[in-house]
Amino acid sequence: MVLLKQRQEFAFSYLYDHYSASLFSVIVSIVPDKELSNDILQEVFVKIWRQIETYDAAKGKLFTWMLNVARNTSIDAVRSKNYQQSQQNRELTETVYGAGGSTHTNTDNIGLRKIVHKLKEEYRVLVELSYFQGFTQDEISRMLEIPLGTVKTRMRTALIQLKQVIKP
Amino acid sequence: MDIKAYIQSGIIESYVLGLTSAEESAEVESLQLQFPEVWEAISEFSQLLENKAFENAITPPENVKAKIMAAIKDEKSQAPVITLASDTHKHVSANVFNLWRMVAAASVILFMVSAALNFYLYNRYSQKNEAYQALLTERNTLQANNQIFQTHLSEWQKAAEVMTDPAMAVIKMPGTPGKENHLATVYWNTKNKDVYVMPNRLPQPVKGKQFQLWALVDGKPVDAGVLDPACEGVCKMKNIPKAQAFAITLEKAGGSPTPTMEQMYVLGKV
Secondary structure, eight states, X not given: OHHHHHHHHHHHHHHXXXXXXXXXXXXXXXXXXXXXXXXXXHHHHHHHHHHGGGOOTTTSOHHHHHHHHHHHHHHHHHHSHHHHHHHHHHHHHHHHHOOOOTTBOOGGGSHHXXXXXXXXXXXXXXXXXXXXXXXXXXXXXXXXXXXXXXXXXXXXXXXXXHHHHHXX | OOHHHHHHTTHHHHHHTTOSOHHHHHHHHHHHHHOHHHHHHHHHHHHHHHHHHHHTOOOOOTHHHHHHXXXXXXXXXXXXXXXXXXXXXXXXXXXXXXXXXXXXXXHHHHHHHHHHHHHHHHHHHHHHHHHHHHHXXXXXXXXXXXXXXXXXXXXXXXXXXXXXXXXXXEEEXXXXXXXXXXXXXXXXXXXXXXXXXXXXXXXXXXXTEXXXXXXXXXXXXXXXXXXXXXXXXXXXXXXXXOOSEEEEEEEETTOOSSOOGGGEXXXXXX
């Protein structure tokens, strides 16, 4: 039994070594706070360890699954009440004491999020709101005051465009 | 369904990025089972995404890994990372172990019941076997007895034939004075002169002695043979062509050339 667990931990360790950086960039592109993004990475890998049984190889690649865990965890963290409050506090402090800076990353320039900027504005917005901020199409429709149908079709086109952009 | 159009609609990318609704996801998953092109499209975009993520990778701080490994050690879940088989195996092993314990317990009980049953059945068998043996012995005895009866019967049948043969002359031989209660009968075939004697009422001779039959021919006694104690019914004696009377005396075993007159038991005139 112990040996089995050791083998699993070894495999998991390899998983971390191989994929942590890729996942971390997605986390960082959503979570500006450096300290928090470290914690999120930790939380993400613990989740992967726990939920690995739910990964169905018939449905897609392991990385795709892990990426989704990372994205959702990051978005949840950013949306959490605690975070919102601490952000407000931070902004307040910054305003009073000047630019904070080092603990905060400009997420817009990270990885995929940076690439998304290459899209046409109407497409960029949709990808931003849905992928990086986790809003549903329904919510987006209301936020942008666009019919739901338009959101759907436009989103699809946006992603096709995105694919074209990330193709080598 | 126009699969090509479907693949080009952007739904695949949406699915891979995790942006599809539950129904949309189910639709994609169902179609990818049916259409290899759908699966290929999913694979292709997934790989693209992974490559891009790799290109933009940011190495996390060193200490994070240690924290993670420490955190999972506390986790109760034994989920393996790459293969699912080992966890189910462990689960199955635990179950199999319990199952074996149950089987062991059940088999012990079964064995005890079986042993008790065997003991009981063996006892029954023993008893039956004894009874059977007894029965066999009885049968053998009965068979032997039957044999004896059969022999007796055939001998008496012969005797009956002799006695009822019309060619037979029947000569009764009553007991001599002093031995009145004795009786014997001679059956003399008038045609072939065969002589048969029936010792109706003669005592069992003592050891070393035997009864002997005499035919009285012209005043002289002629040996007609000794009575075989084994013979039942009528006993065949010597052939006597002519006689006026018959008598039986008790002689020594094997007979005597001349009769011992004092030992005459029965006498009968022709």
